[in-house]
Amino acid sequence: MKILVCITNVPDTTAKISFIDGDTKFNKTGVQYICGPYDDYALSRAVELKEQHGGTVTVLNVGEAESEQVIRKCLAIGADDAIRVNTEPTDSYFVAEQIAHIASQENYDLILMGRESIDFNSGVVHGLVGEMLGIPSLSPVMKLEIDGGVAKMTREIEGGKEDVEASLPLVLGCQEPIAEWKIPNMRGIMSARTKPLKVVEPVGSGLTITEKYALPAPKGAVKMIPAEEAEKLIDLLKNEAKVL
Amino acid sequence: MSVLVFAELDNGLIKKSSLEAIYYGSEVAKAKGSSVTVLAIGESSNEALAIAGKYGATKVLWASDARLNIASIQAYSSVLAEAVNATSAEFVILSKSSLGDAVSARVSAKLKASIVSNVVDLPDFSSGVTVKRSIYTGKAFATVALTSDKKVIAIKKNAVNVVEGDGSASVENFAPALNDADFAVKVTGTHKASGQVSLPEADLVVSAGRGLKGPENWGIVEDLANALGAATACSKPVSDLDWRPHHEHVGQTGIKVSPNLYIACGISGAIQHLAGVNSSKVIVVINKDPEAPFFKAADYGIIGDVFDVLPRLTKAIQASK
Structure with missing residues (x-):
């Protein structure tokens, strides 16, 4: 089985967000970058499936050279090789075009990725890639088993879950608890250094332009209500905040 | 150049988040001097869909083929793309949800349309079309220009303050060409808590x-x-x-x-x-x-x-x- 896992190189969930150059650029100073947490689930499941069924896991990242630290970590976790499309991932459509372009050159049985990137949170890349390749896309997938050429999955829906089945190939957006996060061991880290990492140039161009960034207005001071007068909260929510 | 809103149904009724999308769509249409058509897919009724008029829609296209009673991402995307072409819509508006994400993405790829998700405010038409969207999981905002002829906008809850009117929309049957390949994914079981207030929809x-x-x-x-x-x-x-x-x-x-x-x-x-x-x-x-x-x-x-x-x-x- 050939699996392609698309990963994002994103600021850590605890990173302080700020902008520079007249609010036109994200301020990377002091920010720790990680593999997107949803992508980690996708990668971990891909490595488990490889262990069960054999095959290969290729990691794909659309990003600049600074992504390579995170890509090496994915190789250490158990991916066999990696491809980096050398460009800034500026637009969902643009990123999807890169993935579809790479995927169209090989016959992947599964294209896995996180349900969304945690920087832009659009959650649309899997659907775009599925349509560009003319194959089904499903998200958020929380359980994935492969039986012959058929994927048996559980997908989260509003207020519950849905069991679905479909023939491979498929594009899936993943989320917990599809797999336990894998942590690289020393052997994995050593072998990751020599695993192939191919760098290719992008194709096409995006359909949106991000012009400016802004931070939310600072929150006003919290109004504390003594516990013994907790009932007053209801009156405040009704008459002051006007949300009840 | 009209506006098309994809409305999700829950037990035959237009979801609250989709009513918000319809109102958002009507505000976009007002700014562009055009009208709003709504696309509803699946089991419903004329009365339930005519409600869209209260939120500014003039017409509802209803795709009621029984094969569409279970939400299929691919089939719904094909139906929506066909409705976009049938109405020559420039804007496709919908509410962000797991179905909305999937359908809007595939429609964007079908139409080569700019797609922006998590939009928190009405578009600005002063120079092209720009929208304000939430990024970094709500920790910041970005102003994004949509550069294609067709534009898909997925809004976040509370992106617009809805004002209910007293209009009524006409409901027309919409019979798209359905393709077997669009039903390749089979739903084999649904586990849904009933009688609860839906979390993403809740005020x-x-x-x-x-x-x-x-x-x-x-x-x-x-x-x-x-x-x-x-x-x-x-x-x-x-x-x-x-x-x-x-x-x-x-x-x-x-x-x-x-x-x-x-x-x-x-x-x-x-x-x-x-x-x-x-x-x-x-x-x-x-x-x-x-x-x-x-x-x-x-x-x-x-x-x-x-x-x-x-x-x-x-x-x-x-x-x-």
Whole structure:
């Protein structure tokens, strides 16, 4: 089985967000970058499936050279090789075009990725890639088993879950608890250094332009209500905040 | 150049979030001097769909083929793309949801349309078309220009203040060409909690964390939620411990909510949790630890024991009705 896992190189969930150059650029100073947490689930499941069924896991990242630290970590976790499309991932459509372009050159049985990137949170890349390749896309997938050429999955829906089945190939957006996060061991880290990492140039161009960034207005001071007068909260929510 | 809104149905009725999308669409149409058509797919009725008129739609296209009764991402995407072509729509508006994400993405690829998700305000037409969207899980905003002829905009809850009118929309049957390949994914089972307020749709949310000490204590959370007519939610540790189902988990790696009121009970307020709730209009934090970081993000705070405070709030709400 050939699996392609698309990963994002994103600021850590605890990173302080700020902008520079007249609010036109994200301020990377002091920010720790990680593999997107949803992508980690996708990668971990891909490595488990490889262990069960054999095959290969290729990691794909659309990003600049600074992504390579995170890509090496994915190789250490158990991916066999990696491809980096050398460009800034500026637009969902643009990123999807890169993935579809790479995927169209090989016959992947599964294209896995996180349900969304945690920087832009659009959650649309899997659907775009599925349509560009003319194959089904499903998200958020929380359980994935492969039986012959058929994927048996559980997908989260509003207020519950849905069991679905479909023939491979498929594009899936993943989320917990599809797999336990894998942590690289020393052997994995050593072998990751020599695993192939191919760098290719992008194709096409995006359909949106991000012009400016802004931070939310600072929150006003919290109004504390003594516990013994907790009932007053209801009156405040009704008459002051006007949300009840 | 018209506006097409994709409306999701729940038990035959247009979902509240989709009514908001219809109103958003009508505001876009007003600015562009055009009209709004709504596409509804699946089981419904003329009466249920005509409601769209109250939110500014003039016409509803209803694709009622029985094969569409179970939501199929590919089939719905094909139907929506066909409706876009049939109405020569420039704008496709929908509400962000798991179905909305999937369908909007495939439609964008079909039409080579600019797609922007998590939009929090009406578009600005002063120079091209730009929208304000939420990024970094609610920690920042971006202004994005849509450069294609066709534009797909997925809005976040509360992106627009809905004003109900008294219009009525005409409902027309829409019979798209359906392709067998679009039904390749088979739904083999559905597990859905019934009779609960849907969390992503809810205006009011009561959420609880490890401070509740165990799943057996959730009664006081549910009582408060029932008294308010609110949805219940939980923090990540609570869902990880299986105290509550995963679809109630709110936070960076769970559901992102933006209700009018979010009441957090016994949740310390880790940055990953705040990321899922920071676009709520009003946040109330109840925690016995005065140092809980959540108080810094709150509008109202009560330092107290949830086992004492929650039942008293429930009583106060019941008494005020």
